[in-house]
Amino acid sequence: MTTQPGRSAEEEFQPVTEEQLAEQLAYYSSRAGEYDDWWLRRGTFDKGETANEVWFREAELVRSVLSSVELGDDVLELAPGTGTWSVHLAPRARNLLLVDGSAEMLAHNPAAKEEQVRTEIADLFTWETDERFDAIVFTFWISHVPRERLRPFFRSLGSWLRPGGRLFFVDDLPLATTEPHVDGAAGQTMTRRLNSGESATIVKNFYPGAELAAAAGEFGIDLEVRESETYFQYGTGRRR
Numbered sequence: 683m684t685t686q687p688g689r690s691a692e693e694e695f696q697p698v699t700e701e702q703l704a705e706q707l708a709y710y711s712s713r714a715g716e717y718d719d720w721w722l723r724r725g726t727f728d729k730g731e732t733a734n735e736v737w738f739r740e741a742e743l744v745r746s747v748l749s750s751v752e753l754g755d756d757v758l759e760l761a762p763g764t765g766t767w768s769v770h771l772a773p774r775a776r777n778l779l780l781v782d783g784s785a786e787m788l789a790h791n792p793a794a795k796e797e798q799v800r801t802e803i804a805d806l807f808t809w810e811t812d813e814r815f816d817a818i819v820f821t822f823w824i825s826h827v828p829r830e831r832l833r834p835f836f837r838s839l840g841s842w843l844r845p846g847g848r849l850f851f852v853d854d855l856p857l858a859t860t861e862p863h864v865d866g867a868a869g870q871t872m873t874r875r876l877n878s879g880e881s882a883t884i885v886k887n888f889y890p891g892a893e894l895a896a897a898a899g900e901f902g903i904d905l906e907v908r909e910s911e912t913y914f915q916y917g918t919g920r921r922r
């Protein structure tokens with residue numbers, strides 16, 4: 683286990699409480715209407731032409747990696763939110779299931795209206811399913827999973843994926859700590875500010891790629907994790 687920037691090892695071991703997980707979910711519901719400003723580099727996230735160009739170039743690199751992943755028919759997207767990535771999955775899947783805890787975030791997801799797409803509003807820390815999938819995708823989600831829940835999360839992924847099934851994820855690199863909506867970070871948590879001025883505490887872990895690959899491997903998933911130059915960590919995997 684490695685210590686994250688500016689955090690002590692003791693802080694990292696502090697488990698996240700149920701209340702903090704509820705606060706994280708409520709934060710995303712409150713942020714739904716302004717969430718896409720972050721991805722589209724609008725408003726306070728607009729860092730100027732040069733920095734934005736790097737962001738969009740690296741985002742496009744990651745998107746092209748997703749397009750090279752064989753998704754198969756039955757696809758599960760966890761925590762899809764406003765659908766930045768769902769819109770790339772929906773045209774390629776026969777069945778796409780979107781599971782997110784926030785109805786407010788899902789209300790902004792254009793893919794949710796597609797005929798082959800089902801949505802489920804559920805807490806991913808307790809959600810279970812008997813369905814099995816050819817691919818599972820989660821974007822900007824793994825950093826919100828507490829350390830003590832990381833192995834159980836990969837155990838679930840291992841059981842939900844069919845043999846040969848594919849995994850794709852993308853998340854932030856630690857530079858995300860310098861984003862304008864961040865007020866501070868301690869242990870596994872980060873304090874974020876909304877446009878309204880209200881603030882909330884969420885979980886934010888920057889897992890080293892090797893740690894994610896080891897956790898995935900334990901549950902039958904061969905996972906390769908890479909990084910773009912500045913902003914993103916991403917991975918592709920296959921269920922053995």
Ligand SMILES: C[S@@+](CC[C@H](N)C(=O)[O-])C[C@H]1O[C@@H](n2cnc3c(N)ncnc32)[C@H](O)[C@@H]1O
Pocket residue numbers: 703706707710711721760761762763764765766767781782783784787804805806807820821822823826
């Ligand atoms: C950082 S956003 C990622 C959204 C989208 N995947 C993207 O790439 O833009 C995190 C998402 O996790 C969802 N979420 C947070 N806590 C959750 C929970 N306990 N169960 C299910 N979804 C949750 C939020 O509603 C939000 O849509």
